[in-house]
Amino acid sequence: MAGKKRRRRTEKTPRRTTRAGLTALSLSLTKHLSPPEEGHVAAPSAATCGDANLAFSPAAIYAALALLAAGAKGTTLQELLDALGGESRGVADCALADQSRSGGPAVAFACGAWHDAAWTLLPEFRDAIAAAAYKADVRGVDFSHEPERVVKEINGCVAAATNKRIDSIIDPSSLNTSTNLVVASAIYFKGKWDAPFGRSHTMVDKFYHLDGSTTKVPFMRSSRSQLICIRKGHKVLKLPYRSPAPLPPPPPPPRQRKGGSSHQSEAGDEISNASDDELPKYSMCIFLPDERDGLAAMVEQMASGPGFWHYRLPSMRVPVGDFRLPKFKLTVSSSLKQVLRDDMGINSVFCDVDADLSEMAKRKDDDEPGTPPLHVGDVRHKAVLEVNEEGTKAMASTGSYLLCGANAVMDQPETVDFVADHPFLFFVIEEVSRAIVFVGRVLDPSISGL
Known part of the structure; x- marks a missing residue:
């Protein structure tokens, strides 16, 4: 039995390591990433709040970078692993598994790599890593002579993965004569609240912007108790999504003969308990600063606390007084290249001289002079997310990241107000x-685009 327990701890170790990588990458992107204005590539610090709504998918960008790391060597590999937190495989399989058939959220995840036809993928990367570990679609395309066809193919894969909610992730202007590799990932998430809000209770009210101006938006209301905790400078609301139905118990082990070992029965019990523990549980957590202009300070506080997951999210329901949460829909599109390169130290994979993706592919004609190595031209991100009375619909392509740190939980009053009528942060x-x-x-829930 002792041997079995050691194996179980060993099997869980990659999950803990990957979680640490997700956390580190989230913190970095939260601190630096902001959607650019139309026609510009810019990445002001998120800690200064910028001037736009923001939405991105940590799981999607982590998967895209991990796929690159699987084919990298040398400095290119080290830079990617530093950003990923050291562990590049097994990206939260539990979180990316579709649960719709068992009553939980619908999740559709896809990852793909498109390389120039002048390169040949190495069988080890294509079969053992790309296909098996990442469920990735890897294809050779003609970037130089058929850019429009390449764009159509990539966008078609993204549209299919997100139920056509995101119809494009790249356009011909994103490609040039030196482009020889595009990596993209897409994720679709649709969840229903465990306790939906009543549409008849939704009312229009004021939402305060960072500059003090206001706009009228619909607010969801509720008199039910909620999962809320009070922290120094902000409150946290947790809204659980409907969970998948529990798995049926395993069949009883065959009866042992007299004198036989009880090992099989004990193993069966252990498997049953492990299955119960592994059922996925999704939630949206909303961080609301106490002050209407307190978002920047709150994000800075969170980004400075890498031990966020050592603090508990709300676990007890409390009676609410005034409870208001705005409905919102966000559509955000941006490039991640500058953030990854300038702020996170991922440089060589974008360089047509220094990139080393030799574990991914080799050129068919090695003797052709002046040929740049396989390298990434850009990493694009697009996300669409909607929150309403029923739940959340969220789609993202080649995502991005966030994480948070928090202070100790303060004393809870008997009744708590949660009025999200000013900028706030959320994560699923x-x-x-x-x-x-x-x-x-969310800086302005009335604005659905950039």
């Missing part, structure tokens, strides 16, 4: 794996 997590599936900030 899978609590078993602690994977961050989506992250966003």
Whole structure:
């Protein structure tokens, strides 16, 4: 039995390591990532709040970078692993598994790599790593002569993975004569609240912007008790999604003969308990600063606390007084290249001189002079997320990241007000794996685009 327990701890170790990588990458992107204005590539610090709503998927960008790391060597590999937290495989499988057939959220995840036809993928990467570990679609395309066809193919894969909610992730202007590799990932998430809000209770009210101006938006209301905790400078609300139905218990082990070992019965009990523990649990957590202009300070506080997951999210329901949460829909599109390169130290994979992706592919004609190595031209991100009375619909392509740190929980009053009438932060997590599936900030819920 002791041997079995050691194996179980060993099997869980990669999950803990990957979670630490997700956390580190989330913190970095939360601190630096902000959607650019139309036609510009910019990445002001998220700690300064910028001037736009934000939504991105940590799980999607982690998977894209991990796929690159699987084919990298040397400095290129080290830079990617530093950003990933050291562990590049097994990206929160529990969080990315579709649960719709068992009553939980619908999750569709896809990852793909498109390389120039002048390169040949190595069988080890294509079969053992790309296909098996990442469920990735890897294809050779003609970037130089058929850019429009390549764009159509990539966008078609993203549209299929997100139920056509995201119809494009790349356009011909994103490609040039030196482009020889595009890596993209897409994730679709649709969950229903465990306790939906009544539409008849939704009312229009004021939402305060960072500059003090206001706009009228619909607010969901509720008189039910809620999962809320009070922290120094902000409050946290947790809204659970409907969970998948429990798995049926395993069949009883065959009866042992007299004198036989009880090993099989004990193993069966252990498997049953492990199955119960592994059921995924999704939640949206909303961080609301106490002050109407307190978002920047709250994000800075969170980004400075890498031990966020050592603090508990709300676990007890409390009676609420005034409870208001705005409905919102976000559509955000941006490039991650500058953030990854300038702020997170991922440089060589984008360089047509220094990139080393030799574990991924080799050029068919090695003797052709002046040929740049396989390298990434850009990493694009697009996300669409909607929150309403029924739940959340969220789609993202080649995502991005967030994580948070928090102070100790303060004393809870008997009744708590939670009025999200000013800018706030949210993230969708899978609590078993602690994977961050989506992250966003809402500066103006009346604006659905950039």
